[in-house]
Amino acid sequence: MSNEGRAPRMRSSVSRMAAASGMEWLKSVKGVILDMCGVLYDSGEGGGQAIPGSIEAVKRLMDSGLTVRFCTNETQSTREQFVQKLRVMGFDISVSHVFSPAPALVRILRERRLRPHLLVHDGLMAEFEGVDTSSPNCVVIGDAAEKFSYQNLNEAFRVLIGQEKPLLFSLGRGRYYKETDGLKLDVGVFMTALEYAGDVQAEVVGKPAADFFGTVLKDMSLQPHEVVMIGDDLVNDVGGAQSCGMKGIQVRTGKYRPSDEQHASVRADAYMDDLAAAAHAILTSSPTTER
Amino acid sequence: MSLRSLKAVLVDLSGTLHVEDAAVPGAQEALTRLRQSPVAVKFVTNTTKECKRTLFERLRRLNFDLQEREIFTSLTAARNLLEQSAVRPLLLVEDSAREDFTGIETSDPNAVVIGLAPDHFNYQTLNKAFRLVLDGAPLIAIHKARYYKRKDGLALGPGPFVAGLEYATDTRATVVGKPEKAFFLEALRDLDCSPEEAVMIGDDARDDVAGAQNAGMLGILVKTGKYRAGDEGKIDPPPHLTCDSFPDAVNHILDHLLGSKQSEN
Numbered sequence: 001m002s003n004e005g006r007a008p009r010m011r012s013s014v015s016r017m018a019a020a021s022g023m024e025w026l027k028s029v030k031g032v033i034l035d036m037c038g039v040l041y042d043s044g045e046g047g048g049q050a051i052p053g054s055i056e057a058v059k060r061l062m063d064s065g066l067t068v069r070f071c072t073n074e075t076q077s078t079r080e081q082f083v084q085k086l087r088v089m090g091f092d093i094s095v096s097h098v099f100s101p102a103p104a105l106v107r108i109l110r111e112r113r114l115r116p117h118l119l120v121h122d123g124l125m126a127e128f129e130g131v132d133t134s135s136p137n138c139v140v141i142g143d144a145a146e147k148f149s150y151q152n153l154n155e156a157f158r159v160l161i162g163q164e165k166p167l168l169f170s171l172g173r174g175r176y177y178k179e180t181d182g183l184k185l186d187v188g189v190f191m192t193a194l195e196y197a198g199d200v201q202a203e204v205v206g207k208p209a210a211d212f213f214g215t216v217l218k219d220m221s222l223q224p225h226e227v228v229m230i231g232d233d234l235v236n237d238v239g240g241a242q243s244c245g246m247k248g249i250q251v252r253t254g255k256y257r258p259s260d261e262q263h264a265s266v267r268a269d270a271y272m273d274d275l276a277a278a279a280h281a282i283l284t285s286s287p288t289t290e291r
Numbered sequence: 292m293s294l295r296s297l298k299a300v301l302v303d304l305s306g307t308l309h310v311e312d313a314a315v316p317g318a319q320e321a322l323t324r325l326r327q328s329p330v331a332v333k334f335v336t337n338t339t340k341e342c343k344r345t346l347f348e349r350l351r352r353l354n355f356d357l358q359e360r361e362i363f364t365s366l367t368a369a370r371n372l373l374e375q376s377a378v379r380p381l382l383l384v385e386d387s388a389r390e391d392f393t394g395i396e397t398s399d400p401n402a403v404v405i406g407l408a409p410d411h412f413n414y415q416t417l418n419k420a421f422r423l424v425l426d427g428a429p430l431i432a433i434h435k436a437r438y439y440k441r442k443d444g445l446a447l448g449p450g451p452f453v454a455g456l457e458y459a460t461d462t463r464a465t466v467v468g469k470p471e472k473a474f475f476l477e478a479l480r481d482l483d484c485s486p487e488e489a490v491m492i493g494d495d496a497r498d499d500v501a502g503a504q505n506a507g508m509l510g511i512l513v514k515t516g517k518y519r520a521g522d523e524g525k526i527d528p529p530p531h532l533t534c535d536s537f538p539d540a541v542n543h544i545l546d547h548l549l550g551s552k553q554s555e556n
Contacts, residue, residue, distance in 0.1 A: 146413075146415075148414045149412070150410075153447060153451070154447050157445070157451075175461075176425075183421070183425065185414070185418055185459055189417075189421075193447075196454035197437050197438055197447050197448075
């Protein structure tokens with residue numbers, strides 16, 4: 001309640017500070033990694049809707065000569081279906097520029113010859129085609145949403161506790177995300193529940209894991225300090241990117257809450273009203289791009 | 292052995308007085324002897340699904356001499372906290388536990404009470420609880436056990452769901468059950484007795500004995516119920532006493548913890 005009341009004053013003062021000083025780093029930006037849900041669009045009924053100005057902002061960034069990649073912890077559908085959904089909304093994005101946790105995890109499962117018990121959304125199952133799930137020796141959880149029932153969590157727990165060394169993989173570790181009808185619990189909550197129940201520490205695949213960002217940076221052929229991550233999740237997008245040596249901008253869309261700007265441990269390099277504002281700030285600063 | 296002026300004995304139920312549907316041998320008679328000494332007796336337990344009446348009726352069927360009002364559970368503790376803080380809870384407890392919350396206003400909730408409620412632990416209800424807590428509603432946990440044993444195997448306890456909501460909202464739940472210090476203090480509240488004047492008897496080294504001793508009481512560990520060899524070595528400080536079963540604990544109390552001998556046994 002009191003937070004809401006303070007928000008407008010705090011917001012404008014931070015913007016002024018950001019504009020006045022400390023933004024020199026924008027000039028050395030050569031690449032941009034964009035979070036998707038909450039930055040490009042708000043999810044919800046019928047797939048969701050584009051955030052005003054974001055379609056044009058993505059186009060301007062890509063046309064500018066900056067290297068642009070997309071990094072999502074989306075695990076309710078396959079990467080192909082997900083990109084298709086965004087194309088329908090009007091975003092011109094190709095699958096090869098989108099990085100999501102499931103394909104990365106499938107590589108890990110193959111390398112380590114693991115057979116997962118899958119607690120993931122039905123829409124994601126196709127990513128695991130050909131993966132051996134018989135007599136499972138590890139548990140994989142993604143954003144299973146309605147499938148997070150007591151029964152299904154209990155099944156996953158029993159697989160974990162039945163292992164000599166329980167192994168839990170989590171596709172991201174988000175706390176919550178925003179849909180058009182309100183905030184929803186994300187996979188990190190159920191990861192934490194299973195960690196507590198089985199006394200294990202999950203291996204996180206996806207943001208904010210350094211390996212995941214590392215794969216994206218490699219694909220961009222850029223150094224971390226040349227890249228800025230733009231996201232609505234302060235801890236996973238901004239904090240995760242900063243831990244890898246990148247800059248992080250939090251946009252005030254999606255799951256953003258005013259209290260994020262007073263977070264105890266993570267401070268964004270800049271807070272911007274939305275992707276359009278962030279793109280404008282980058283494009284008017286960076287020497288490699290349009291002026 | 293220092294002589295305390297012992298005023299109260301707290302006794303755990305499942306695993307201490309009875310194991311499932313059978314009384315611990317000699318426990319009824321030991322309880323009767325304990326009652327003949329000048330100490331108050333209370334029965335304390337962590338439960339998320341059984342109301343006091345159900346517990347009372349089970350113990351009466353097993354011929355234990357007690358009153359329903361002498362039972363203090365984690366649900367009672369939650370109820371007391373709700374009344375003290377005058378909040379309206381979203382109750383995530385099984386229907387069988389709701390009786391203990393009779394009369395508590397639950398419309399337009401501004402608090403969340405989370406017990407073990409497999410029927411309620413679905414995505415939609417957890418989201419509802421999450422949004423309330425994110426908006427500032429206190430999160431009250433009946434207890435935080437990781438899992439429990441069911442006939443068909445191990446099953447998740449309330450703890451994982453509490454931990455998940457804590458993570459989602461970046462807050463800490465107020466846990467009201469054992470082994471929280473507040474639980475033991477609340478159990479003694481109407482007995483006019485300080486923790487130093489009380490002893491706790493139970494089969495769970497951590498929840499019963501360590502919890503009680505952390506609150507300033509003496510703790511006696513009995514080797515029935517969930518006790519496993521070596522449990523007494525897992526807590527620091529160790530139990531005041533580890534003995535075979537409830538009757539031995541009563542003997543110890545009557546022989547050593549009361550100012551004068553009450554029993555020839």
